Amino acid sequence: MDFALSDEQKLLEQSLRRYLAESVPATRVREIMATETAHDAKLWRDLAELGAAGVLVPEVHGGSGLALLDAALVQQSLGHAAAPAPFLATSVLGPIAFAAGTPAQQAEWLPRIAAAQTVLGAAFTELVHRRDAAGVRESNGRLDGTALFVIDAGAAAAFLVAVDRARIALVARDAAGLTATPLATIDATRRVAELRFESVAPAEWIGGAAGVPELAARVLAAGRVALAADVLGACERAIEMAVAYAKQRVQFGRPIATFQAVKHLCAEMIAELEPARSLVWYAAHAFDHRPEEAVAMSLHAKAHLAEIGTQIVRTATEVHGGIGFTSEHDLHLWFKRVGLDRQLLGGPEVVRAEGAALHGW
Amino acid sequence: MDLSFGPEYETFRAELRAFLEAHRERAPRGGIVAAGGSKDAATLAWQKLLIEHGYAARTIPKQYGGYGAEPDILKRVILDEEFARAGVSAGVGGQGPDMLVPTLLEHGSEEQKQRWIGPTIRGEVVWCQGYSEPNAGSDLANVQTRASEDGADFVVNGQKIWTTTAHLADMMFGLIRTEPNEGKHGGLSYLLIPMTTPGIEVRPLGTMTGRAEFNEVFFTDVRVPQANVVGRRGEGWKIANTTLKHERNMLASAGGLEASFARLVELMKSETRDGRRAIDDPVLRDRLLRLEARVAAAKYHSMRMLTASLKKEFPGVAALVTKLSGCEISHQIAALAIDAMGELGVLYDGSKHLRAFGMWQFQYMFSLGLIIGGGTAQIQKNIIAERGLGMPREPKAA
Numbered sequence: 001m002d003f004a005l006s007d008e009q010k011l012l013e014q015s016l017r018r019y020l021a022e023s024v025p026a027t028r029v030r031e032i033m034a035t036e037t038a039h040d041a042k043l044w045r046d047l048a049e050l051g052a053a054g055v056l057v058p059e060v061h062g063g064s065g066l067a068l069l070d071a072a073l074v075q076q077s078l079g080h081a082a083a084p085a086p087f088l089a090t091s092v093l094g095p096i097a098f099a100a101g102t103p104a105q106q107a108e109w110l111p112r113i114a115a116a117q118t119v120l121g122a123a124f125t126e127l128v129h130r131r132d133a134a135g136v137r138e139s140n141g142r143l144d145g146t147a148l149f150v151i152d153a154g155a156a157a158a159f160l161v162a163v164d165r166a167r168i169a170l171v172a173r174d175a176a177g178l179t180a181t182p183l184a185t186i187d188a189t190r191r192v193a194e195l196r197f198e199s200v201a202p203a204e205w206i207g208g209a210a211g212v213p214e215l216a217a218r219v220l221a222a223g224r225v226a227l228a229a230d231v232l233g234a235c236e237r238a239i240e241m242a243v244a245y246a247k248q249r250v251q252f253g254r255p256i257a258t259f260q261a262v263k264h265l266c267a268e269m270i271a272e273l274e275p276a277r278s279l280v281w282y283a284a285h286a287f288d289h290r291p292e293e294a295v296a297m298s299l300h301a302k303a304h305l306a307e308i309g310t311q312i313v314r315t316a317t318e319v320h321g322g323i324g325f326t327s328e329h330d331l332h333l334w335f336k337r338v339g340l341d342r343q344l345l346g347g348p349e350v351v352r353a354e355g356a357a358l359h360g361w
Numbered sequence: 362m363d364l365s366f367g368p369e370y371e372t373f374r375a376e377l378r379a380f381l382e383a384h385r386e387r388a389p390r391g392g393i394v395a396a397g398g399s400k401d402a403a404t405l406a407w408q409k410l411l412i413e414h415g416y417a418a419r420t421i422p423k424q425y426g427g428y429g430a431e432p433d434i435l436k437r438v439i440l441d442e443e444f445a446r447a448g449v450s451a452g453v454g455g456q457g458p459d460m461l462v463p464t465l466l467e468h469g470s471e472e473q474k475q476r477w478i479g480p481t482i483r484g485e486v487v488w489c490q491g492y493s494e495p496n497a498g499s500d501l502a503n504v505q506t507r508a509s510e511d512g513a514d515f516v517v518n519g520q521k522i523w524t525t526t527a528h529l530a531d532m533m534f535g536l537i538r539t540e541p542n543e544g545k546h547g548g549l550s551y552l553l554i555p556m557t558t559p560g561i562e563v564r565p566l567g568t569m570t571g572r573a574e575f576n577e578v579f580f581t582d583v584r585v586p587q588a589n590v591v592g593r594r595g596e597g598w599k600i601a602n603t604t605l606k607h608e609r610n611m612l613a614s615a616g617g618l619e620a621s622f623a624r625l626v627e628l629m630k631s632e633t634r635d636g637r638r639a640i641d642d643p644v645l646r647d648r649l650l651r652l653e654a655r656v657a658a659a660k661y662h663s664m665r666m667l668t669a670s671l672k673k674e675f676p677g678v679a680a681l682v683t684k685l686s687g688c689e690i691s692h693q694i695a696a697l698a699i700d701a702m703g704e705l706g707v708l709y710d711g712s713k714h715l716r717a718f719g720m721w722q723f724q725y726m727f728s729l730g731l732i733i734g735g736g737t738a739q740i741q742k743n744i745i746a747e748r749g750l751g752m753p754r755e756p757k758a759a
């Protein structure tokens with residue numbers, strides 16, 4: 001047994017973290033998130049150079065041909081930096097979807113993903129549930145309806161769209177009859193949108209018009225593990241900031257870290273985080289190696305990280321006192337990042353209900 | 362225990378309900394806001410109307426511009442309930458009416474009461490609280506902003522921070538070091554400072570909500586009459602703590618929680634997921650019921666505290682827990698609202714599909730600010746343990 005990251009995985013993580021720390025500090029994050037699409041083409045190309053954009057793309061198509069655990073490490077690093085990058089939709093959900101595609105689809109899209117030559121958005125919310133009468137239907141080869149909370153929509157050139165809750169279509173952003181409306185959320189480091197379809201002809205169906213069994217379940221499982229990893233990285237960062245601040249901030253003539261109350265806040269955060277890290281690793285591993293557990297573990301990772309993540313970013317804010325509540329201080333970037341991660345592809349209650357149904361309970 | 366709503370109370374409720382029905386269109390928009398600071402005509406006119414009818418500043422003596430009624434717990438409860446039910450602004454609140462006015466009633470000179478209470482409760486004079494400084498947060502008595510005597514004036518130099526509404530305020534009640542040789546706590550005075558005095562500079566600080574602002578306030582040779590000290594010189598610590606007591610009650614206002622809870626119920630009845638209402642989801646409904654119990658506990662707790670204070674009894678440790686639990690309930694109400702809306706719950710900033718102008722995210726973040734402000738949760742717990750339970754203090758730093 002060996003429950004640990006491989007040397008290659010550690011290296012991938014280190015090189016990403018080093019790059020992000022140097023090139024995407026919070027000041028840069030703020031600049032990128034203030035732009036309309038929150039997309040930085042150079043950052044995206046650099047992530048391709050580092051092997052991140054194509055982490056899940058098979059080697060024959062120019063990627064690294066790695067597994068979801070490797071992708072989760074990338075997502076975690078992005079969460080740690082609060083980096084604005086369309087990794088989730090383009091580099092996780094995209095390759096997982098295209099794995100079920102035709103050889104022609106794979107040959108067309110996967111090399112471009114690995115080389116950061118395209119950005120995808122993912123309209124998968126309605127695979128989970130429908131709000132505000134959303135949902136995209138197909139009739140006579142045309143798509144109608146709306147998709148909400150489309151992930152990484154800011155700079156997307158094309159969208160993967162869940163249709164009738166089962167099949168996945170690929171639609172170009174400039175397709176006739178398609179309108180994309182940005183939706184503002186608390187988290188400005190990523191862009192979600194509403195897509196409105198009026199008799200839109202899909203560019204193509206992933207794996208054919210009949211759909212591919214289990215494809216919806218697979219993209220959801222991968223997306224949920226990635227979101228859990230993003231929370232994991234964001235929380236690592238929030239804890240680092242809280243611990244560093246507590247050691248340096250003086251009140252009553254001593255560093256606040258000398259107060260047991262403050263120590264315990266920090267200890268509680270890390271005591272929640274470390275087991276959760278192992279859960280995310282296992283869920284990512286299960287996706288590729290333990291198919292019978294893959295979905296259940298993705299649900300646990302998503303729901304559990306959402307719960308502890310919410311608690312951790314709140315606690316980290318409390319450790320900072322008044323300064324943690326300001327917009328000038330960077331901590332709220334992670335507070336809000338976790339807030340969005342919590343709800344995307346289903347909040348904890350929604351996800352746990354799926355888990356119970358999966359168990360047949 | 363006697364909670365019978367006799368005929369007098371039924372009449373009071375019926376009149377209030379009729380009043381709210383008849384006049385609700387005149388109320389300023391935005392629900393029940395405790396932040397204060399708005400001096401627009403609608404707000405001031407509404408406040409005037411409420412005071413005339415005894416629905417605001419109810420127990421403030423007539424000679425200071427209030428309605429002059431005897432304190433009455435049941436009427437207080439009816440007021441909270443009916444304003445919450447109607448979803449209508451309960452009038453001007455915030456640091457002036459809710460914190461300074463009770464402090465002046467307790468410690469102010471007759472002249473100070475005459476001068477400040479009326480305009481404050483009418484919403485004409487907006488106040489900010491100048492306590493915290495960069496190095497005096499939890500350790501509030503470490504205030505370094507100092508005043509030296511010069512004739513009949515003080516000359517103030519230093520800096521305050523996190524000062525809510527300072528950018529809107531006419532006046533500050535501040536904690537200032539006036540007695541350099543009287544030790545950490547004994548050297549402080551409670552000073553009323555006009556914000557228009559030359560030498561005061563207000564710099565806004567953004568909050569994570571992207572909306573509400575607080576500020577830094579800088580003092581350079583700011584002249585304030587010594588007559589503006591409330592109580593005696595060197596008594597500032599004691600008086601500031603009177604204000605803090607009122608702040609903690611304000612922050613955890615049971616009426617505010619009830620109104621917020623009522624809005625949550627409405628939200629959960631109208632939001633749907635796959636066509637099913639949030640309130641029909643047993644898991645969310647269970648969270649809702651837990652909160653309903655906590656809101657009820659907070660409400661009856663505040664009735665109990667009010668009774669004790671009217672009887673001039675000290676309720677002991679029970680009086681010290683209000684802020685800790687109240688701010689938490691407010692945070693949890695917003696957290697449930699967000700989860701009930703799911704992805705819709707993270708929308709903000711005027712987004713399409715946004716509910717209630719983003720009020721729930723705002724409340725979620727702002728209540729976290731209130732868990733920190735007015736004495737952090739950890740400081741509250743220290744107070745509860747030390748003053749409430751008689752546990753010894755943490756040893757001083759070596």
Ligand SMILES: Cc1cc2nc3c(=O)[nH]c(=O)nc-3n(C[C@H](O)[C@H](O)[C@H](O)COP(=O)(O)OP(=O)(O)OC[C@H]3O[C@@H](n4cnc5c(N)ncnc54)[C@H](O)[C@@H]3O)c2cc1C
Nearest residue numbers: 261318319321322492493498499523525730734735737739
């Ligand atoms: C929304 C908001 C509005 C505010 N409005 C005002 C205002 O209008 N006027 C005003 O004067 N101030 C205001 N404040 C300031 C507020 O009172 C302070 O932020 C608060 O008292 C904490 O002080 P601090 O920010 O310096 O944090 P610190 O005191 O540095 O606290 C940092 C952390 O250390 C912990 N800590 C410190 N000492 C101890 C101890 N002895 N034991 C255990 N833990 C400890 C704290 O609990 C916290 O977790 C406001 C703050 C907020 C967030």
